[in-house]
Amino acid sequence: xxxxxxxxxxxxxxxxxxxxxxxxxxxxxxxxxxxxxxxxxxxxxxxxxxxxxxxxxxxxxxxxxxxxxxxxxxxxxxxxxxxxxxxxxxxxxxxxxxxxxxxxxxxxxxxxxxxxxxxxxxxxx
Numbered sequence: 001x002x003x004x005x006x007x008x009x010x011x012x013x014x015x016x017x018x019x020x021x022x023x024x025x026x027x028x029x030x031x032x033x034x035x036x037x038x039x040x041x042x043x044x045x046x047x048x049x050x051x052x053x054x055x056x057x058x059x060x061x062x063x064x065x066x067x068x069x070x071x072x073x074x075x076x077x078x079x080x081x082x083x084x085x086x087x088x089x090x091x092x093x094x095x096x097x098x099x100x101x102x103x104x105x106x107x108x109x110x111x112x113x114x115x116x117x118x119x120x121x122x123x124x125x
Contacts, residue, residue, distance in 0.1 A: 007107050013053065013099065015025045021051045023094045033086050037077050047084025057111050070118045090110055 011017060025047055028034045049067035057066045067073070088109055095105050097110065 003107045003112070006061075007057035007104060007111070008055055008060040011058060011108075012052055013060075014051075016098065017055050017058065017091050020091070020098065021047055021054060021093055023088055023097075025050075027090045027094065031090070033083055034090075037079065037083070058108065072125065075121055078122045079120050081116070081120055082103065084116055084120050 008017065012021075025038075028044075029038060049065070052063055053065045053067065055063035079102065091112065092105060092109060095108060101109070
């Protein structure tokens with residue numbers, strides 16, 4: 001593993017991040033626990049912004065997330081810790097299928113975990 005490269009580069013760049021996000025939303029839209037959160041969403045826009053967000057989060061210096069503030073996007077969705085955990089489980093499953101190394105997968109999930117407090121508004125569930 002080349003530690004000089006950011007996670008985005010080690011992951012495989014734009015094409016691999018796009019594949020991860022596309023497969024992720026395919027799973028989410030068939031997941032009873034998560035799909036209701038996306039029923040009213042423009043999924044092409046959601047995918048586009050999520051790809052940009054993940055690329056930037058993973059260290060791509062050429063990508064800038066330009067979507068809405070994450071608190072604003074998620075505050076009315078009443079997302080629970082259980083749903084957030086399911087979100088991460090889908091990411092882990094897909095990245096594993098894509099043969100992402102264990103270290104890179106752990107780093108990706110650590111990055112995602114840092115946003116739990118920003119996204120989860122229903123702490124009781």
